[in-house]
Structure formats: C-alpha cells, structure tokens
Amino acid sequence: MNSNRKPGVPVWMFLILIAGAARAQQYTGYKPVADLPAFKQRFATESQKVQTITADFTQEKVLTALTEKITSYGKFWFKRSNRVRIDYTKPFTYRMVMNGDKMLVRDEQKENRINVRSNKLFQQVNRIMIDCVQGTILDSKDFTSRVFENDKQYLLEMTPASKSLKEFFKTIVLVVDKKDYSVKSIEMNEPAGDVTTILFSNKTLNAAVADEVFAL
Amino acid sequence: MRYLRYSLLLLLGACASAYKGLRPVAVDPSCAARMAPQGLGTAWYTTSVDVIGKHISGLLLVKQMPDSSTRVVFTNEAGVTFFDFAFAADGSFSARQVIKQLNKKPVIETLRKDFALVLGLPFRNGAWQAWQEGDEVYYGVAQKKETAYFITGPDCASLRRLETGSRRKRKVTVEQTGNNALLPDTIIVRHHTFAMTISLRKLERP
Numbered sequence: 001m002n003s004n005r006k007p008g009v010p011v012w013m014f015l016i017l018i019a020g021a022a023r024a025q026q027y028t029g030y031k032p033v034a035d036l037p038a039f040k041q042r043f044a045t046e047s048q049k050v051q052t053i054t055a056d057f058t059q060e061k062v063l064t065a066l067t068e069k070i071t072s073y074g075k076f077w078f079k080r081s082n083r084v085r086i087d088y089t090k091p092f093t094y095r096m097v098m099n100g101d102k103m104l105v106r107d108e109q110k111e112n113r114i115n116v117r118s119n120k121l122f123q124q125v126n127r128i129m130i131d132c133v134q135g136t137i138l139d140s141k142d143f144t145s146r147v148f149e150n151d152k153q154y155l156l157e158m159t160p161a162s163k164s165l166k167e168f169f170k171t172i173v174l175v176v177d178k179k180d181y182s183v184k185s186i187e188m189n190e191p192a193g194d195v196t197t198i199l200f201s202n203k204t205l206n207a208a209v210a211d212e213v214f215a216l
Numbered sequence: 217m218r219y220l221r222y223s224l225l226l227l228l229g230a231c232a233s234a235y236k237g238l239r240p241v242a243v244d245p246s247c248a249a250r251m252a253p254q255g256l257g258t259a260w261y262t263t264s265v266d267v268i269g270k271h272i273s274g275l276l277l278v279k280q281m282p283d284s285s286t287r288v289v290f291t292n293e294a295g296v297t298f299f300d301f302a303f304a305a306d307g308s309f310s311a312r313q314v315i316k317q318l319n320k321k322p323v324i325e326t327l328r329k330d331f332a333l334v335l336g337l338p339f340r341n342g343a344w345q346a347w348q349e350g351d352e353v354y355y356g357v358a359q360k361k362e363t364a365y366f367i368t369g370p371d372c373a374s375l376r377r378l379e380t381g382s383r384r385k386r387k388v389t390v391e392q393t394g395n396n397a398l399l400p401d402t403i404i405v406r407h408h409t410f411a412m413t414i415s416l417r418k419l420e421r422p
Contacts (some may be wrong), residue, residue, distance in 0.1 A: 059294075059295065061291065061295040063277065063289060063297075066277070066279050066281070066287055066289070068258075068277060068279055070260055070275065070277070070419075072293075088293055091260075091419045091420055092262045092275070092293070092419060094273070094293040096293075096294075105273075107262075107264060107273035107293075108262055108264070108273070108417070109264045109271075109273070109415065110264070110271050110273075112271060121317075164316075167315060167316055168296050168315070188294075188295060188296070190296070190297060192297065192300070192312075192313050194295075194297055196294070196295030196296070
C-alpha cells in the first residue's frame, strides 16, 4: 500500500466543502443578508436618526493562549457628529475623548491632547470608533465587510484591508440591534487569537447630552 | 576661571563611579537565600511608560505558566496587545508578539533586561558577592557586561531595591512596595542613563 499517495480530486473537493461549511457556520444562528446594498442604505438611514447615545459597557479581553481574561467596566457617550467619550471606571480609570480631529487621553498619571491628523494610527482608531457608532462603517475603505442576520440582530464582520490595521485586527465584529440599529457589542479579534469584546448596556438613545461631556 | 573650575568638578563628579563607596563584605548565605528575588506571581498591573518625553499607558499581565515559564503581556486599555514576551524556566527569552512600532532591537533588548530584573532572573543561579555601603548591603551577580544587585538593609530585614550597573554607572533600579514580594502593590523601574521610567500598580479585580 502506498502511504505517500497524494489526495485525489474527490479528497480535495471534500476538504473544500468542509472549509466552506466551517466558514458558513462561523456565526451560529445567523444567515447572510440577502440584499446587501439595501441593508447598507437602511443601516445608514436608521443610524442617522441616532443623535446621541449614552451607555454603560463591559469590556472583556481574553488572552486565549494564556487562558487569562480581564474584565473592565465604564461609561460611553456619543453625540453626532464625531464626538465620542469613553470612561473606564473599574478596575482602572482611563478616559478617551474624541471630538472632531482632537483627542484627549487621560490615564491614571497623565493627560495628553492629541491632534489626530498628526498621527495616522490615532486617525484610523478615531475613524473606526466614530464609523462604528455612526453607522458609516460599511462605507469605510479600511475594511471589507460581510453582513449576517437573525430575527433580532445584524452581525457585521469587518476585515481590515490595510496592512497597518491587519497587524492589530483579524476581524472586528459588530452586533447591531434590529430594533433601533444601535450597536449592541463590538468584538475585536486579534491575529494571535486574543479577543476583546465590548458589550453595551443601559443604552439611552437621543437623550440630551451636553457638549461639555466632550470637552478637551 | 571659576566657571572652568565648576565644569571640571561637574565632569569629575559625572565620571566618579556610582559604586566607588562599596566595600567587600562576606556573603551572608541565609540572608541572600531569604532576600534573593523569587520572581512575581500572576497579576495584572496598570502601567505607564515614560520614555524620553513620550508617555504610554496600558495594562501589563505577568503570568506564571504551567511549564514554569513567565509571560509578560502589555496591552492598551482598549485591549489591543502591544507585546507578548516569554521568559522560559531556563531564563531564555522570546518575543512572541510585538507590534511594528515597538519591534526594534534596542527597544526589545531594553524591555527584556528590565523585566528580567523585575522577575529576578539574574539571581536564580546564585554566585553572589557582597558589598556594603552605609546601611545597605549589595548582593551582586556578575552578568555579561554588568552586575545585577539586590540590596538589603544591614539587618537583612528588608529588600530595598534591585539594580543593575556597569563598573562605574548605576543603570536601572527597581523598587517595589507592598507586603507580598511575589505580588507587590507597585513596581517602579527607573533608568539612570536615559529618561525612562516604567510604573506598575497592581489591579484589584472587580
């Protein structure tokens, strides 16, 4: 018997089928959105109706290979357009405010004001964050996207197109509520297999949010 | 003329060895065994790094692995991994993951040496010599071009700091606070030959 025999055509076909099936089943309970252009249009239109968001969040970072995870908590604000504030409150304090082209970062020791235009990486991070909550992520040239749905939510799988983003992310997965088209969770999958999930709770849409919240 | 005299004095001061005042003393084996750093247990730390006018913050995980290796992983607050270093049980080092912005030999080498000192790796194989200066006893282990010290009080009651230095220059000091040497509350790594400080504060998980 020849144990070095190369797999023939049927074996390759089988492997391709298995790979295809694995990819299709990647998101259990979801099916691909049939009319993607229509979804994009609807997503953009509905997202436009969201002027402000206030929410709590829970962030869980899982270091897969090290079987280690860390959970942090905080508060999130968004005001159209281009204004985001993220406050981590437990187990550490950290504030990030994005207001147009300006950014404020305050950690436990220092405060730093950054002009995002002067730093390409900050510019990209800023853009991704704003695009995610503003509903314009599907138009971003930084990603190719696939969209899935179940009866309650949409799932947007964003794959970085640029080399600089590919270094940090394998995919970013957004789960969007069908009810109001707001983002329920953001999952950042890193190339080495680590995963960070941000889950939003106590979400309030379109309540008054003072401009001072985003003061730099 | 006066200016020249001051300059010469400053120059001589700068050239004077930081270790000039050390006088050899006999090693106290029981003190050395008791005080030699034993590494760190698994913990997360909030971290800030100040290097030549730049400031970076994030979270640092020190993790003891089942194979007795230690992993040191630095992420930003939003969870993106900046580097993942592995120190094997035999002290060998590998950079498992480093982002492009930090993936430069001098950066990795500096961080490797800093974390090796924090983890007490230079002290694993003993071969100590001892010196005294004032009320401090220096237990030193010769490295390739430097000496790594752990420094105790005269009564061997406390570990004051860790340090590396060349023959003349103090290079890096590590100071810890807290009651548990394996899980210190804070760790400060300070470079003395250029402006770099790493500050760690242990996280209490919610």
